[in-house]
Amino acid sequence: MTNERIEEYLETILYLTNKNKGPAKTNQIAEELKLSPPSVTEMIRKLFGSGYIKYTPYHGVTLTPKGCTEAMRIKRRHQLLETFLVDVLDLDPKFAHAEACEMEHSISETTLEKMCAYMGHPEICPDGNPIGHGECCPTEALNASYRDYIPLSELKEGEQGTIKIISLTREIKDRLSSIGLIPDQEIQVKRKLGQGTLSITAMGTEVAVGKNIASKIMVQSHGA
Amino acid sequence: MTNERIEEYLETILYLTNKNKGPAKTNQIAEELKLSPPSVTEMIRKLFGSGYIKYTPYHGVTLTPKGCTEAMRIKRRHQLLETFLVDVLDLDPKFAHAEACEMEHSISETTLEKMCAYMGHPEICPDGNPIGHGECCPTEALNASYRDYIPLSELKEGEQGTIKIISLTREIKDRLSSIGLIPDQEIQVKRKLGQGTLSITAMGTEVAVGKNIASKIMVQSHGA
DNA sequence: CTATATAATTAGGAAAGCCTAAACATGTCG
DNA sequence: CGACATGTTTAGGCTTTCCTAATTATATAG
Numbered sequence A, B: 001m002t003n004e005r006i007e008e009y010l011e012t013i014l015y016l017t018n019k020n021k022g023p024a025k026t027n028q029i030a031e032e033l034k035l036s037p038p039s040v041t042e043m044i045r046k047l048f049g050s051g052y053i054k055y056t057p058y059h060g061v062t063l064t065p066k067g068c069t070e071a072m073r074i075k076r077r078h079q080l081l082e083t084f085l086v087d088v089l090d091l092d093p094k095f096a097h098a099e100a101c102e103m104e105h106s107i108s109e110t111t112l113e114k115m116c117a118y119m120g121h122p123e124i125c126p127d128g129n130p131i132g133h134g135e136c137c138p139t140e141a142l143n144a145s146y147r148d149y150i151p152l153s154e155l156k157e158g159e160q161g162t163i164k165i166i167s168l169t170r171e172i173k174d175r176l177s178s179i180g181l182i183p184d185q186e187i188q189v190k191r192k193l194g195q196g197t198l199s200i201t202a203m204g205t206e207v208a209v210g211k212n213i214a215s216k217i218m219v220q221s222h223g224a
Numbered sequence C: 001c002t003a004t005a006t007a008a009t010t011a012g013g014a015a016a017g018c019c020t021a022a023a024c025a026t027g028t029c030g
Numbered sequence D: 001c002g003a004c005a006t007g008t009t010t011a012g013g014c015t016t017t018c019c020t021a022a023t024t025a026t027a028t029a030g
Helices: A002-020 A028-033 A037-049 A065-088 A092-101 A109-118 A140-144 A172-177 B005-020 B026-035 B035-047 B065-088 B093-103 B111-117 B142-143 B170-178
Strands: A053-056 A061-062 A149-151 A160-164 A186-192 A198-202 A203-208 A218-223 B053-055 B060-062 B149-151 B158-162 B184-190 B196-204 B205-209 B219-221
Touching: A002 A028, A002 A037, A002 A061, A002 A065, A002 A160, A028 A037, A028 A061, A037 A053, A061 A065, A065 A092, A065 A109, A065 B111, A092 B111, A109 B065, A109 B093, B005 B026, B005 B035, B005 B060, B026 B035, B026 B060, B035 B053, B060 B065, B065 B093, B065 B111
Parallel strands: none
Antiparallel strands: A053 A061, A149 A218, A160 A186, A160 A218, A186 A198, A198 A203, B053 B060, B149 B219, B158 B184, B158 B219, B184 B196, B196 B205
């Protein structure tokens, strides 16, 4: 089982190789993790020795299939935790992200699965990114779907979309259906009333949607 | 802020001084934490240096007010987490205890409070112990109330009790009231149907209560 | 093609926690 | 009272992960 520090490095390397569309550099990793470059070089050697990364001195690092599988596993934990913290416990998204970073290393697979089940197996994160399933090396397609889903509160006036209530708890689903909104429903934004509060048409009827809930309903935009 | 290892030691010392009704011995701590005695001696010196414990070489350790406050804070986190894992996520109580041990060090105060609120500010743990509030050095009274509350599933045939649904989630409260059970209600066990399933009378009417839910309803027993 | 800026690595060392083996206290039993 | 079993501490060492300072490799601009 990988330990906490190794997990942190692998996660960062996954993030950077995706961002770079190429190897992660020593200095980048150091900056990301707020460490000195020599510390990173040292750990790189260790990760290489354990078969998690490919590594050419002076040229940077990419994940091996083994390392990528591990990194994706951690990313999934992070995303599920983040989703749970935001959707169930109603934490501030930014705070939830930081908290998930802390918790993702100590939570067990069992507990994570229970959380996942409790939320109804969400497929997207509060930040709009799809939640992985441990598959190896994220494909272009997966990356392309980034931000496919956005919170309802971010739709512009006049814009249309489809509701995707994939990641919400029973509680929020209930509140939603009580105001007449259901998954896969076509909606159009009428007016933005400020601070995320808006007035939309759904199935021909006009509905007001409050700030808190609007930021939690993920929609797929179809433009104006 | 205390670190993870210090928290673990303080928690153990609180547990042992309570159990001993006297100082915690080096070997006890070592055994509890599965460490060698010299490692414990070393950490004891550190804790003493930071003012968390009183320490006389060869005689053992007690908590100072500072140490006790800290230990109680950690104990509360542990208990709240354990309650959350059992009552909300439906984890096996034994597993939840172990998991809480891992998570209690990384979860933030903010998240913990959100969990607490989500559960409706529970006052007892799934194990029947009262959840502390960070008060210093547990009193006799606090210890005396251990196991005042037991799961409904443990009431014997013919025994009476009062329902204390202090630590349950909305979900379970709903399931409860749907079968006609409410907090502070007087009940009497009619028959035990095996495996925790039982038939009880509440407000004059007979109700069947299933295994899962019976083990989560805490009651104060009044005897047969 | 060389001088130089930038990036990465080596060298050497520190702190935290852990270990084993050996020395040392303490309380008890004859 | 003294010897011994038990429990505790000292001595010395190991691993992990981090650091700074100095060195070396690479890429680029003139």
